[in-house]
Amino acid sequence: MVLLPFLAVLLLTTSFAFSSPTQEHLDAPQKPQSKYFDVQAHRGGRGNTMESTLPSFAWGLIDGATTLELDNGITQDGVVVVWHDESILPEKCSDTEPISPDDPMFPYVGKYIANLTLAQLKTLDCGSKRQINYPMQLTYPGAQISTLQEVFDFVECADPSHQMLWNIESKIDARYPNRTLGVREFVQKQHDIFISSPYLKSITYQSFDWRAIVAMKSLNPEITTSALIDDETSAASPGSASPWLAGLRLDDFPGSSPDIRIAQAARAIDADILSPSTSFYITPPDPAAKGSTQFTTKEMVDEAHRLGMKVKPWTVNRLDIVDQIIEWEVDGIITDYPNVVRRWAKQQGLRVAPKFPKQRIFACLEKHM
Template sequence: MLALAYLILAFLEVFLVLASPAQETFASTNKPYDVQAHRGGRGNTVENTVQSFAWGLVDGATTLELDNGITSDGEVVVWHDNQILAEKCIDTRPAFPDDPTYPYVGKLIANLTLAQIKTLDCGSKRRTDFPQQLLYPGARIPTLQEVFDFVECVDPSHRILWNIESKINPEHPNRTASVGDFVQKQHAIFSASPYHRSITYQSFDWRTLIAMKELDPLIPTSALIDEETAFTPDNSTSPWLGGLHLDSFPGPSLGQKMAQAARAINADILSPCGTCFIPSFVTSEVEPDLTTQAMVREAHILGLRVKPFTMNGLARIDELFQFGVDGIITDYPGIVRRWAKQQGFMVAPRHPKQRVFSCLEKHLQVIRG
C-alpha cells in the first residue's frame, strides 16, 4: 500500500511541476533569488578573508556563506579547514619568542591561539583550481565578529543574509572543539549581532543543527549532505547524520530519504552536493546524481527549501533550476547573479565599490592597530 501511495504521489508531483514551472514559482516571490557567495566567492578571491567578503558584496550576492572554527583560547574564526594548509597560508613569524608550536602551518585550528593564527599570511597563495583568484598578500584569518563589523560598515541597513557553517568532524572529535562549544560560542556572537535573524546555521555534522535548534528554535538550520557523509561502505549509521540512518525512512529513492531525514531533525533547508554521485557500493546505477528532482519535490512537500552546493557550471545550474531549487551556493556569485537576473528573478543589489573598499580600508587600519 505504501508503495502504491508513493506512486500516486509521484504522478501528482509531476503534474504539478509541469503545470507550474519553476520560473513562475520564483518570479512570484518578492525576495531576491538566493545567490550565496561560497567562502565569499573563492573563484574570485582568496577564500574566507575579509577581502573575499568585500568582493561578495560588490558582486551582489544575496547571502555570504562562510565557515567557523574555534581556536584553543575559544575564539570563533572564519576558516574552512580544521588545520592550516600549506596551499593556502604562509608562516610569517612566531606569536612570541621561542614559541614551541611554531611553525603554525600544518597545525590544527583547535590547537592554536588567536594570536598565533593572526600571524599567518593567508592571502599570498592562489589555488591552482581557481586560477582567477585575486591575491591579497598579508590577508589574515578573521574572527566572525570582525567579519560582522566590516559588513555592517558596508551594509548599515542589514540587508545581507548569512549562511554560517560549523566546521566540526564527528569522525575525528579530537581535531576540533566540541558540539557544545561550537553551538554556544557561535550563538553568543549571533545573538549579539544586528544580523541575528538574518543567519542560517549549516553543518554536515547534524548534531550541531539539533543542538542549535534546541538552543534557538527560531534560527533557520541547513542540513548539508554529500556522498561522504550520507553513506558508509558497510551500511552502518553515518556519524554525520545525528544518529539517523537513511534506510529507516520510507521514501522509494535515496534523495527522498535524505529530505525526510533532514525534516526529522527540524531542518529548514536541505543543502546537498549538486555535482556529487551516489557511491557504487550503495547503488548499481552508473553515476546516479545525489541531487535529483525527486529529492527537491519531496523536500518541498515536507516544507524544506533546497539550496545545493557548490555550483559553478551553468549547465548543471540550469538543470537544478528546472528541478525547482531555492538557491545556489557558488564560488562565482557575480556570474550566478547574472544568470538569475536572466531568468527573470529579483536579485540582491550590488554594493558600491567605493563604499565597500572604503570600509575595507578602515577595517584593515583597525586590525593593523
C-alpha cells in the first residue's frame, strides 16, 4: 500500500469546500450539441476485445466509436498508465518474469499499480485471458499495459487528422486514499500529458471522486469534465456526505427527488456532463416503485439538461435500455459494444462518426505493439 505524506492527506481533506448551493450554481446556458451521436467505446470496447489494451482501442476505432473511454492509474515511478483497476487482477493478467531475478515485488499480479514501476507492469501479459462475462472477446496474447502517451501515439497514427474524442477517468477511490496517489498529484500528472497532446480539446475528464473534477477545473477550466455517479457513490449516512462527492450533501440541494438533487450537485462542481450508471449496484430497485427501475431516470436527465449539462449514461449493453434512455434525449451512450450501439444509432437515423481505414489501424497496431 502507498503511504501518503500526512500533509498531503490534510490538504485533500480541507481544500475542497463549497458554499451552500445557490441558483447561480444551478443555472447555466445550454451547451451546443455534438456533431455526431456519441457512441463511447468503454475500455476500448471490452465486449469485443481484451479491455484497455492497444488492440481494444484499435477495434474501438474499427467499430466506429465516436469516443474512446479509458481509465488511468499512476505507477510507483510516476507514469500515467491506461488500466481500469487499482491492482493487477489475476483474472485479467498473468506474470511472465521479474525485471530482475531477485525482485522482491515478484509476482506482480495482485499488487497495486501505485506500488509497481512501469518496467514491472510491462512484463505482464494482459491479453491472453478472456473474461468469463465477455465470451466474444478477441484475445491478444502478450498485450501489455500501455502508458497514456503510448495510447495517444497509437491513435494519432491511425487518426492523423485528430478526429477521435476521448473520455479519460482517474481511478481514485475516495474511500481508500492510500491505494493510489493523492488527488492533486494524480490530476497534475494526467493534465501534464493532456496539454502536450494534440487531442487536448477533444478530452473529457471524468471521475467518481468529484474532488478530482474540482481539481482539474481549478487547474484548467477549459477541460470538459464529467461527473460519474451510481447508487453506491451517491449513498451516504443520514446527515453526512458521501466521501465521493467532494464534501457535498445531496440533501442540501432543493430538488424534490434524489434524481434531481444528483443533477444539481453535479452542476455545483461545474461538471459539463452528468454520467450516471443505468443500473443499481448496491440498492435493489423497488419493483412496486413507479417509473423506471434503472438508476438513470428521465427526471435526472431532464434536470441535468435544464442546468446546461449533457447526460451520458454507462455501461449500456442492452438495446432495450438504449431504446428507453434515448427517448429521454441522452447525449451519448457508454457501452462495451460500440459496434452494436453504432449500428442501432444508424438505424435510428442518428449521425454517427465515420470509421477509420482498417488496414491503416492494423498497420499502426503492429508498429506500436
